[in-house]
Amino acid sequence: MGELRTRFGTGLSTVFLVLVLFWLAGMVLAPNLMMIDYALRPNLPPAALGGPDDTYSLSNILYLAGEPTHRAIFIKTIWASGLVALVTFLVCYPIAFWMAQRATVGQLSIALLLIIIPFFINEVLRTLAWFIILSYRGPLNSVLMNIGLIDAPIRWQGDGGVLAAMVYAYILFMLLPIYNAIESLEKAQVEAARDLGASPLRIHTRVVIPHAKAGIATGFVFTFMLAAGSYVAPSLLGSPGSRWFTEIIYNWFFEGGDWNRGAAYALVLLVLCLTVVLVTLRLARVNLADVAK
């Protein structure tokens, strides 16, 4: 605080502080408090608001527990988001290792450019590109049929399509933290392990991954949260059998007209994400400040 004042003067630092406080209170705290308020109250016609029925209860949340379809979709969203995070990790780790330890400066800048360029485009458009690639009469099926790998087109859209689009969409959030972590690993560590006779697998499990643990945990947390809260990929690329929990929340708000239940579902998702973040960080013995870096 004192440092802020010496650097920018009293007037400017007050403006900064007010803006930050406004942002925290108005954009972060208030909407969440309102969501909790909505979630705990019943869905009533405007006339009954404030009446004897307008009391706080957990019934909206318990409704989710009692509704088998929604419950199943909720649980599926959790493990599928975990799967997205895992697959994204498996895709990113070798690339990150290569970039951090093996690539020359020229190769590194080309690789970074190739990975970042797609992110210049909006997420919806990127997902639409996957929609086209994976469509029934789309390029992927026609290529596979032309080289004779398959006889009839495959219906990629559904779980597989959602997974592919999400992994693609969140690569950067996994890749950069891991790259940063591995980049700080001294090259001699890998050489020493190799010199002592360790196999590549052991070098990674004993030396590289323990070193990069904070980065990996950060990537997992980011990817999991983004996947669990994703709406575009499942709604564009999903099939009726691969519904995502966010789609149900959307339906409560915009089709079911029950904002209270929608808010309760969103609250459950939020609590779940927070839990996953904290557990992951605890498991990896990383604190939030490390993630923020």
Add this chain to the structure above:
Amino acid sequence: MSHSVELAGIGMTFGSTRAVSDVSLKVEAGEFFSILGPSGCGKTTILRMIAGFIEPTEGRVMIGDRDMKGLGPNQRPTAMIFQSLALFPLMSVRDNIAFGLEARGVARAARHAKAEELLRLIALDGYGDRMPGELSGGQRQRVAIARALAVEPGVLLLDEPLSALDLKLRQHMRAELRALQKRTGVTFIYITHDQSEALATSDRVAVMSAGLLQQVASPRELYEDPATPFVARFVGETNALPGRITAVEAGRASIETDLGPLTGRAGQGAVAGAPGTIYIRPEALIPGTGENALTARIERVDFEGSFALLHGRFAGGASLAASVPSTRLADAPAPGSSAVFGFAPQHAVVLADG
């Protein structure tokens, strides 16, 4: 089990840079062998070729009479101690030492027993549960040595492992390395740019310059009988006086310099009539007249403790360095005065230039 290492005409080219050219030498099994040279002379490249991190672009590396071509660092009977030590910071000291055995599939109990044995060898018993970050520089050094010795290598490769330590500790570790090498009998190949380190520890030393091997000899021979002008100047301090060689006979060479005729031992390539240089060690120059009298003007006296170094210029302009034991400093010429120095012919060497 220690191995010999033979380099047969090895060379290494990185892109358009020639790092090492046609180096051939043989390190005997059980020898403490140093490769000495200024930074960028190719000594680390040679070590990495022996370890297997890089393949020479020409020539062969033989370890224990086996050609190592195509074998990676994990398949060679060598273990390396890195300049940074490269201890694994997230593993305990015990796990660090046992890592090579773990990689070889040795059971937990057996590798821990071996780690304890090595901890005793390096006088760190009881430190097994510590993390490397909790150790002092010298202790980390010893752990790195134990980790390398745990895999029972035939050859231990050391890449300037003492360069991060302070002088006192470095001298102590130097003696400890030497003792450890004698006790284990493992072949040590030691890379250093510090000539006193190489001279004090090694059985034999190879001197390199700009990717070329200059001389392989015992420390004493290197100091007293340098084969090339580079070795004469790089190993120890020296006074170099250029001239023309006038006569070579019975192991003595006479040379006509700006300061008059001088006589020293005839070194390699010294033939009458060729341009040459006489190299005189600072401790060989004795104030007062004698054979080979030289006049010089003293500019500065650097007191080093056990001796003092007199710096100045010879009458011809060449720079002078003469050392005087502290006990005789009172008789030494003072700064600003002129003095006559002499040296015995057997304490100087005459080499042909080029």
